[in-house]
Amino acid sequence: AQKVTQAQTEISVVEKEDVTLDCVYETRDTTYYLFWYKQPPSGELVFLIRRNSFDEQNEISGRYSWNFQKSTSSFNFTITASQVVDSAVYFCARNKEYGNKLVFGAGTILRVKS
Amino acid sequence: EPEVTQTPSHQVTQMGQEVILRCVPISNHLYFYWYRQILGQKVEFLVSFYNNEISEKSEIFDDQFSVERPDGSNFTLKIRSTKLEDSAMYFCASRGTGGGNSPLHFGNGTRLTVT
Numbered sequence: 001a002q003k004v005t006q007a008q009t010e011i012s013v014v015e016k017e018d019v020t021l022d023c024v025y026e027t028r029d030t031t032y033y034l035f036w037y038k039q040p041p042s043g044e045l046v047f048l049i050r051r052n053s054f055d056e057q058n059e060i061s062g063r064y065s066w067n068f069q070k071s072t073s074s075f076n077f078t079i080t081a082s083q084v085v086d087s088a089v090y091f092c093a094r095n096k097e098y099g100n101k102l103v104f105g106a107g108t109i110l111r112v113k114s
Numbered sequence: 115e116p117e118v119t120q121t122p123s124h125q126v127t128q129m130g131q132e133v134i135l136r137c138v139p140i141s142n143h144l145y146f147y148w149y150r151q152i153l154g155q156k157v158e159f160l161v162s163f164y165n166n167e168i169s170e171k172s173e174i175f176d177d178q179f180s181v182e183r184p185d186g187s188n189f190t191l192k193i194r195s196t197k198l199e200d201s202a203m204y205f206c207a208s209r210g211t212g213g214g215n216s217p218l219h220f221g222n223g224t225r226l227t228v229t
Contacts, residue, residue: 045220
């Protein structure tokens, strides 16, 4: 199976620390898409970012940044100056170019303490 | 911003009962999905639906499950005879066109508890 692995089950940081969530994926596809979703304690899944396999440029959005390294099949997510409201489960996911099925990693629980 | 809406937010049912989970996808979207998340576990694909038919389903989606788009707006998931292990959060999702690039927009989920 072409898995998505989030090796960090749970991370705890103190507010204002930077934190990086790791994601490693497997794929045999030439074209594919990678995503990050956030699941706050209220339970919904919130889309954060998508990336296609041809675009290895890193992206920054406010305190969020993403580092896509095709050579290591990784798509890591960094939160700078973390805040308590960042506490959530973060899921990395992968999709094929014309695929329907989004394959999720197991998620990383991020706890930000004040 | 348009949203995917799911009702009810929480459903409790007895084992063996039929349950229907309802979803209203974003209005101009064409692809519809159900995913489930057993408490504390990963989000798992159940089924995708396009052009009024199932386009892909997982091995979880057995004969006890069915989906329907009964009118132009609703998308339902039916579990014919619920089991204890069906207890989970069920997420509906939709997306527009654009191949795998367009992100799935998820509803807030329905928490199903089978007793």
